[in-house]
Amino acid sequence: MSEEKIINEETVETVETVEEVAAEEVVAETVETEEVVTELPAKKQRSRKKKVETQEVKPESEWKEQVVQIRRVTKVVKGGKKLSFRAIVIVGNKKGQVGVGCAKASEVIIAIQKAIADGRKNLITVPIFKTTIPHPITGRSGAGAVMLRPASQGTGIIAGGAVRSVLELAGIENILSKSLGSKSPLNAANATLEALKALKPFNEVAKKRGLTMAELLN
Numbered sequence: 001m002s003e004e005k006i007i008n009e010e011t012v013e014t015v016e017t018v019e020e021v022a023a024e025e026v027v028a029e030t031v032e033t034e035e036v037v038t039e040l041p042a043k044k045q046r047s048r049k050k051k052v053e054t055q056e057v058k059p060e061s062e063w064k065e066q067v068v069q070i071r072r073v074t075k076v077v078k079g080g081k082k083l084s085f086r087a088i089v090i091v092g093n094k095k096g097q098v099g100v101g102c103a104k105a106s107e108v109i110i111a112i113q114k115a116i117a118d119g120r121k122n123l124i125t126v127p128i129f130k131t132t133i134p135h136p137i138t139g140r141s142g143a144g145a146v147m148l149r150p151a152s153q154g155t156g157i158i159a160g161g162a163v164r165s166v167l168e169l170a171g172i173e174n175i176l177s178k179s180l181g182s183k184s185p186l187n188a189a190n191a192t193l194e195a196l197k198a199l200k201p202f203n204e205v206a207k208k209r210g211l212t213m214a215e216l217l218n
Contacts, residue, residue: 062093064169065116068162069185070108087111088186090162091119092169098196099123100166100189124193127201131173134202138180139195144187148195149176162189170196 068088075082084104089112092098101119105111127134132150139146146163151174157167159177162185167175179188206216 062095063120064092064094065119066090066165066169067112067115068165068189070111073104085111087115088162088189089115089119090165090169090189091116091123092166092171094169094171096126096128096171097123098126098166098170098193100186100193102186124197126170126172126196127199128171129202132175133172133196133199135199137195137198139191139193139198140181141190141194142184142187143182144179144184144191145181146188146191146195147178147180148192150174151176161185163192165189166192166196 066089068090069086070088071086073084073086075084084106085108086102086104087108089101090098091101099119099122101115101117101122103111103114103118105114129150131153133148134150136147136149138148151158153174155174155176157164157172157175157177159167159175161179163177163179166189167177177192179191181187181191202213202216206213209216
């Protein structure tokens with residue numbers, strides 16, 4: 001009987017130790033799950049924080065470009081025809097500087113970029129008297145001819161097509177114009193440019209005549 005009691009006691013102790021170990025493991029698991037649960041909201045909060053990227057605002061360029069014409073042209077070469085695009089672009093800053101660019105390329109975007117670069121290379125300075133031109137003038141280029149006349153305040157730009165684009169980007173606000181020759185946009189733009197290039201400011205004319213500005217204007 002004593003041996004059976006000893007065995008029963010040992011089995012009871014082992015059962016108790018097993019239960020204690022199991023209870024400790026359960027407690028440890030619950031503690032770990034609580035730690036995980038407490039960590040989850042922090043991770044979520046971190047993930048919600050968005051990175052705010054600061055972009056540098058580039059200053060706007062004072063130069064403006066206006067596409068007048070894009071035309072598909074062909075060139076006969078050995079073996080067939082070569083297709084390309086021709087772009088005519090007016091470049092100006094509306095402060096007395098303007099230029100006309102013309103370029104060809106196999107793609108439209110490249111042709112426009114090349115025309116803009118060509119226009120910036122051929123800029124001219126326009127003498128502006130108040131908001132119009134100093135005196136009447138006529139410009140010619142090829143078969144195109146453009147007549148320009150000064151206008152009073154509030155008249156606006158009386159012109160159309162390529163002539164209007166050149167005058168607007170030059171910074172002229174009041175003017176009268178008439179196209180007298182070819183209707184080609186390139187000829188009209190070049191004729192307008194030649195007319196603006198030939199303008200003479202009042203102070204230059206007064207120096208040549210030996211007069212003051214007041215005497216010349218009166």
